[in-house]
Amino acid sequence: MMMQPQELLLYCRPGFEADLAAEVSEKAAYIGTPGYPIAARDSGFVRYVVTGDEPANALHRDMPLQALVFARQTLVALEPLVGMSRENRVSPILQQVVDAGWSFEEIRHEMPDTNDGKALSGLGKAVGRPLESALKKRGALRRKAGGRALHVFWTDGDEVQLGMSFPGNRSEYANGIRHLRSPSRAPSRSTLKLEEAWHEFVPRDQWERRIATGMQAADLGAAPGGWTFQLVEKGMFVFAIDNGPMSKDLMATGQVEHLKEDGFTWEPPLRLDWLVCDIVDKPIRVTEMVERWLKKRWCNEAVFNLKLPMKQRWKEVSRCLDYLAASLERSNVGAEIRCRHLYHDREEVTVHVRITH
Numbered sequence: 096m097m098m099q100p101q102e103l104l105l106y107c108r109p110g111f112e113a114d115l116a117a118e119v120s121e122k123a124a125y126i127g128t129p130g131y132p133i134a135a136r137d138s139g140f141v142r143y144v145v146t147g148d149e150p151a152n153a154l155h156r157d158m159p160l161q162a163l164v165f166a167r168q169t170l171v172a173l174e175p176l177v178g179m180s181r182e183n184r185v186s187p188i189l190q191q192v193v194d195a196g197w198s199f200e201e202i203r204h205e206m207p208d209t210n211d212g213k214a215l216s217g218l219g220k221a222v223g224r225p226l227e228s229a230l231k232k233r234g235a236l237r238r239k240a241g242g243r244a245l246h247v248f249w250t251d252g253d254e255v256q257l258g259m260s261f262p263g264n265r266s267e268y269a270n271g272i273r274h275l276r277s278p279s280r281a282p283s284r285s286t287l288k289l290e291e292a293w294h295e296f297v298p299r300d301q302w303e304r305r306i307a308t309g310m311q312a313a314d315l316g317a318a319p320g321g322w323t324f325q326l327v328e329k330g331m332f333v334f335a336i337d338n339g340p341m342s343k344d345l346m347a348t349g350q351v352e353h354l355k356e357d358g359f360t361w362e363p364p365l366r367l368d369w370l371v372c373d374i375v376d377k378p379i380r381v382t383e384m385v386e387r388w389l390k391k392r393w394c395n396e397a398v399f400n401l402k403l404p405m406k407q408r409w410k411e412v413s414r415c416l417d418y419l420a421a422s423l424e425r426s427n428v429g430a431e432i433r434c435r436h437l438y439h440d441r442e443e444v445t446v447h448v449r450i451t452h
Contacts, residue, residue, distance in 0.1 A: 101144060101145045101146075101150065101151050101174075102142055102143060102144050102145065102151055102171075102172040102173070102174065103119070103142070103143040103145070103151055103154060103155055103169060103170065103171065103172060104140065104141075104142055104169070104170045104171075104172035104246075104248060104256055104258045105119065105140060105141045105142075105143065105163075105166045105167075105168065105169045105170070106139060106140050106166065106167040106168040106169075106205075106207070106208070106270060106271045107139060107140065107141060107165050107166055107167055107436070108139070108165075108167070108208065108436060108438075109137045109138065109139045109207070109208060109209050110136070110137055111165050111408070111436065112134035112135065112136055112137070112138055112139075112140070112141050113134060113136070114165050114408045114409045115134070115141045115163075115165035115166055115409075116132035116134040116141050116143075117407075117409040117410070118163060118164055118165055118166075118409045118413075119132060119141065119143050119158070119163070119166075120132055120143070121409075121413070122158050122162075122163075123143065123145075123154055123158065126154065126157050126158060128145060128147055128149055128153070128154045128157070129145070129146045129147045130143055130144050130145040130146050130147070130154075131143070131144055131146065132144075137209065138207060138209070138250075139207030139208045139209045139212060140207055140248070140250075142172070142175075142256075151171050151172070152171050155169060155170075155171045155261075155264065156264070159264045160264055160265060160266065161264075161433070164409070164412055164434050164435060164436055164444055165409065165436045165444075166271075167208075167266060167270070167271030167272060167436075167438070168205075168246075168260070168265060168266045168270070168271030169260075169264070169265070170246050170248075170258025170259060170260050170265070171258060171259045171260075172248075172256055172257065172258040172259075173191055173195055173256070173257045173258075174256075175250070175254060175255065175256040176188065176191060176254065176255050176256070176257070177253065177254045178253055178254075179253045179254070179255070180253070181252055181253055184218075184222050184226075184253075184255070185222060185225050185226050185229055188222075188226060188247065188255065188257065189226070189229045189230060189233065191257060192230060192233075192235050192245070192257065193233055193235065195257075197235060197243075197245065197257075197259060198234065198235050198236075198237055198240040198243070199235065199236060199237075199240050199243040199244055199245045199259065200236070200237070200238065200239070200240045200241075200242060200243060200244065201236075201244045201245070202223070202226065202227060202230070202236065202244070202245045202247060203244055203245070203246045203247065203269065204218065204219025204222070204223060204247045204249065205219075205246055205247070205248050205249070205269060205270050206218075206248065206249045206250070206270070207250065207270075208270055208272065212249075212250075215249045215250075215251070215252065218249050218252065219247070219249070222247075226247070230245075241261070241262075242261070242262035243259055243260065243261055243262075244259070244260045244265070245257065245258075245259060246258040246259070246260060272438050273291060273294060273295075273437075273438055274438070275287050275290055275291055275294075275439065278324070278328075280324070280344065281321060281324045282319040282320040282321055282324060282341075282342040282344075282345065283319055283320070283321035284321070284439075285321035285322065285373060286321040286322065286324050286325055287439040288321075288322070288373065288400065288437065288439045288440060288445060289321075289322045289325045289326075289371060289373075289398060290325055291437045291438060291439050291445075292398045292437065292445050292447060293306060293325075293398075295435055295437060295445075295447075296398070296433055296435075296447035305396070306329050306369075307329070307330070307331075307368075308329065308330030308331070309330060309331070309332075310329070310330075310331045310332075310368035310369065311331065311332050311333075311334075311365070311367045311368055311369075312326045312331045312332070312333050312334070312367055312368060312369035312370070312371065313333070313334040313336060313361075313363055313367055313369070313370050313371070313394070314326065314333055314334070314335050314336065314337075314371050314372070315336045315337075315358030315359075315361070315370070315371070315372040315374055315384075316336070316337055316358050316372060316373055316374035316375070317333075317335035317336055317337040317341065317353075318335070318337035318338075318339030318340055318341055319339065319340065319341060319342050320335065320341050320342040320345045320351075321373070322371050322373055323335050323341070323342075323345055323351060324342070324345060326369065326371070327345060327348055327350045327351065330350075331350065331368070331369070332350050332351075332352075333350060333351045333352070334352050334354060334361075334363065334367075335351050335352065335353045335354065336354050336356055336357075336358045336361050337353075337355070337358065338355045338356075338357075341353045358372065358374055358384070359374075359376075359380070359384050362393070363393050363394075366392060366393060366394065366395075367393060367394045367395070368394065368395050368396065369394060369395070369396055369397070369398070370385070370388050370393070370394040370396070370397040370398075370399070371397070371398045371399065372384075372385065372397070372398075372399040372400070373399070373400050374399075374400075375402050376402065377402075378401040378402060378403065378404075378411055378412070378415050379411075379414070379415055379418070381399060381400075381401060381402075382401065382415040382418060382419050385397055385399050385419070385446075385448070386418075386419055386422050386423070389419075389423060389428055389430060389448060389450060390422070390423065390426045390428055392428070392450065394450075395449070395450055396447070396448065396449045396450070397446075397447070397448045398445065398446070398447050399445070399446055400440070400443040400444070400445055400446070401415055401434075401443055401444050401446060402442060402443045403442050403443055403444065405442075412434065412444055415446075416432060416434055416446070419432060419446075419448070420432055428450060429450065429451040429452035430448050430449060430450050430451060431447075431448070431449045431451055432446065432447070432448050433446070433447050433448075434446045434447075
């Protein structure tokens with residue numbers, strides 16, 4: 096009898112395991128899938144063990160990656176293999192795949208985003224070719240398998256957990272991390288947060304009409320101009336709102352009007368295409384400020400960061416998102432709201448809101 100997967104394996108930034116565990120537990124309970132998380136601090140991943148009759152595949156389908164805040168990758172997983180012989184890691188992996196009846200089109204060797212995890216990066220090369228050959232012989236690795244991928248997640252030299260991902264419900268990047276190169280001309284590395292947000296929230300084939308030359312935007316808390324830089328690079332005209340100094344190079348473009356005003360009280364002279372905000376303040380205060388912009392329809396889309404407390408971060412994120420969604424609904428403002436803990440975020444999450452009607 097084939098093994099029925101009973102776990103999800105989820106990657107995250109080290110230090111955010113408890114937040115991801117709380118988020119997944121709450122959402123799984125809402126869906127009606129009982130289970131419990133296993134999360135070790137600073138490990139870079141969380142296991143969620145399903146205890147009900149429904150297989151983990153159903154929870155994976157009903158709780159997609161794009162709907163999660165703290166997860167970088169989410170996989171249907173088998174129980175970890177521990178205590179493997181370092182002389183023969185292939186056989187136990189092969190046997191577990193065969194017992195599960197899995198088939199897939201590719202193999203991805205991955206590891207936690209930790210110093211210990213990075214030390215395991217050579218295992219994929221050492222095991223990769225013989226494992227690929229063995230899986231092909233058993234018919235598990237084949238050309239047509241619905242785009243599924245086998246993730247071989249190494250947690251130690253003799254420990255591994257196997258997971259399966261599906262197209263449309265996974266990150267296509269190794270370890271779930273989108274690496275971006277910091278532009279040398281950008282005033283600060285925070286510029287990567289807005290660039291990654293656009294990649295995450297705006298489909299690439301819509302960039303020409305949603306992130307377009309000639310659009311108008313506001314950057315609240317702009318100085319020295321990391322996020323304004325991204326707007327200018329896309330050919331937008333920007334109201335940069337901050338009492339601090341802006342980059343001279345940005346000001347020389349002629350696309351930036353720097354106003355030394357309070358981002359929480361400033362009002363735009365016309366409806367804008369984009370509002371972006373990286374102000375350091377209490378999450379709920381930033382949320383209330385963006386709420387005002389959206390209810391007054393001062394912008395079409397918004398990207399903003401919520402700086403998180405050190406404890407109960409999921410609770411705070413959930414509170415802000417629920418508050419914003421309920422307020423917009425009461426005001427008859429149709430909006431799509433998404434929130435993700437992006438790779439280039441640190442102690443914050445990034446929220447995107449698009450007004451739909």
